[in-house]
Amino acid sequence: MQLAITKADLQTITDHCMKGLPNEACGMLGGKDGRVGKVYCLTNAKPGPDYYEMDAEEQFRVMKDLRGQGLDLVGLFHSHPTGQAYPSSVDVAQAYWPGTELPNYPDAVYVIVSLMDRTKPVARGFSIEEGKVNEVSLVVIE
Amino acid sequence: MSIKVRIPTPLQKLANGQAEVECGAKNILELVDALEKDYPGMKERLSDGGKIRRFINIYVNEEDIRFMNKEETAIKDGDIISIVPAIAGGCC
Numbered sequence: 001m002q003l004a005i006t007k008a009d010l011q012t013i014t015d016h017c018m019k020g021l022p023n024e025a026c027g028m029l030g031g032k033d034g035r036v037g038k039v040y041c042l043t044n045a046k047p048g049p050d051y052y053e054m055d056a057e058e059q060f061r062v063m064k065d066l067r068g069q070g071l072d073l074v075g076l077f078h079s080h081p082t083g084q085a086y087p088s089s090v091d092v093a094q095a096y097w098p099g100t101e102l103p104n105y106p107d108a109v110y111v112i113v114s115l116m117d118r119t120k121p122v123a124r125g126f127s128i129e130e131g132k133v134n135e136v137s138l139v140v141i142e
Numbered sequence: 143m144s145i146k147v148r149i150p151t152p153l154q155k156l157a158n159g160q161a162e163v164e165c166g167a168k169n170i171l172e173l174v175d176a177l178e179k180d181y182p183g184m185k186e187r188l189s190d191g192g193k194i195r196r197f198i199n200i201y202v203n204e205e206d207i208r209f210m211n212k213e214e215t216a217i218k219d220g221d222i223i224s225i226v227p228a229i230a231g232g233c234c
Contacts, residue, residue: 046230052230088233094228094230102155
């Protein structure tokens with residue numbers, strides 16, 4: 001499994017994450033067949049250096065836009081301003097429907113951008129399913 | 143005419159695999175009961191003690207019920223109800 005993304009789209013993501021400092025930043029990725037076609041930078045509705053919650057209204061509008069454009073939700077991204085590019089226990093818990101192990105967005109790759117080194121953001125992709133975190137290759141294309 | 147309900151992926155199994163179902167109700171609480179009647183297990187997934195669970199957002203057409211009348215928000219034939227899990231998380 002992999003997620004292909006253009007260099008420009010990856011830059012859009014890291015720019016949004018840098019702009020959100022010192023808090024976490026977040027957004028959604030539309031696309032098809034494992035390739036990102038559109039980056040949606042969203043507002044962190046509960047901003048904190050170790051928490052994010054996507055603005056519900058913006059999230060709803062993105063989903064409407066995806067349906068309108070015939071795109072799928074291929075990814076979700078957020079930053080870890082001071083942590084590794086790896087899903088935290090909170091990230092994993094929140095990936096499921098409350099009180100279950102049913103993934104909310106099973107087809108979405110969770111892209112996490114570590115800003116531990118502000119000069120060299122690190123982005124990695126993961127699938128979160130059945131309590132397991134597996135890395136998904138982010139393939140950067142020109 | 144009836145009310146269309148968009149079912150999110152994690153609940154589609156309860157709804158026999160359907161992404162959209164139809165039912166009749168006058169408000170969100172009644173809608174939860176109507177879904178439970180047709181698809182047992184829905185009520186527990188959606189609500190707790192008569193309140194919609196946190197991290198679940200419900201829209202009547204394009205309006206978030208939190209900014210309307212919450213669980214008492216009135217709905218009518220022709221409305222489209224979307225059930226959308228929130229996206230959240232955090233480091234460490």
